[in-house]
Amino acid sequence: MNKSITLMGALTAAALAGCATTGTPGAPDPKQMTFFVTSVNPGKGANFGGIDGADAHCAALAKAAGAPPERQWRAYLSTQANATAGAQLNNPAFVNARDRIGTGPWQNARGVVVATSVEDLHSPRNNLTKATAIDERGNMVNGRTEKPNRHDILTGSRPDGTAFPPAPFFPDMTCGNWTKDTPDGAAMTGHHDRVGPLDAAWAVSWNSAHPSRGCGIDNLRPTGGEGLLYCFAAR
Numbered sequence: 001m002n003k004s005i006t007l008m009g010a011l012t013a014a015a016l017a018g019c020a021t022t023g024t025p026g027a028p029d030p031k032q033m034t035f036f037v038t039s040v041n042p043g044k045g046a047n048f049g050g051i052d053g054a055d056a057h058c059a060a061l062a063k064a065a066g067a068p069p070e071r072q073w074r075a076y077l078s079t080q081a082n083a084t085a086g087a088q089l090n091n092p093a094f095v096n097a098r099d100r101i102g103t104g105p106w107q108n109a110r111g112v113v114v115a116t117s118v119e120d121l122h123s124p125r126n127n128l129t130k131a132t133a134i135d136e137r138g139n140m141v142n143g144r145t146e147k148p149n150r151h152d153i154l155t156g157s158r159p160d161g162t163a164f165p166p167a168p169f170f171p172d173m174t175c176g177n178w179t180k181d182t183p184d185g186a187a188m189t190g191h192h193d194r195v196g197p198l199d200a201a202w203a204v205s206w207n208s209a210h211p212s213r214g215c216g217i218d219n220l221r222p223t224g225g226e227g228l229l230y231c232f233a234a235r
Contacts, residue, residue: 028138
């Protein structure tokens with residue numbers, strides 16, 4: 001009997017050790033969270049009142065979840081220059097998502113690191129998956145195989161995290177720099193679950209899979225979107 005108990009204890013200890021080495025996520029702890037996917041949209045699709053409004057949305061959700069108030073939250077969004085600012089291909093009036101989110105590392109509400117740096121985030125080494133790209137309360141976000149599908153995350157970005165060229169040289173990829181909630185316009189989205197209609201790099205990209213079919217909430221839903229964002233603590 002004692003030998004059996006000892007053996008079972010040894011096996012249990014080994015199993016627990018195995019879990020620890022594989023980085024099994026723990027219970028949600030917003031105090032350690034520096035990355036999350038928003039659980040809800042404010043109600044106007046891709047219209048956040050501009051990029052600052054998107055940042056405020058990230059901050060409000062993080063605060064409600066119990067994240068430290070000193071964190072500076074940034075939505076992973078790019079903006080495009082526009083024709084009214086001077087229709088030049090090298091127009092500098094744009095924002096790159098990768099330049100506004102800090103330096104990392106970033107971890108989710110369950111303590112799992114999704115990327116160690118900006119370079120890591122934009123490389124095949126990142127740890128962004130359906131299991132790790134969770135919301136501010138540590139909950140999974142529906143993917144392509146679930147209903148409703150919510151895997152289209154707004155980014156307005158190219159795969160390296162930079163902005164698209166300005167109008168009129170390139171179409172709108174940011175829903176009017178995050179001010180439109182109408183059927184016209186489009187926003188580039190990524191798939192947080194890394195699943196697409198094909199097993200091609202673009203189709204499973206976390207930040208640059210395909211544009212939306214419009215900017216209103218009802219225009220985002222047909223391709224699997226709910227107007228959700230990636231939020232990163234810049235500091």
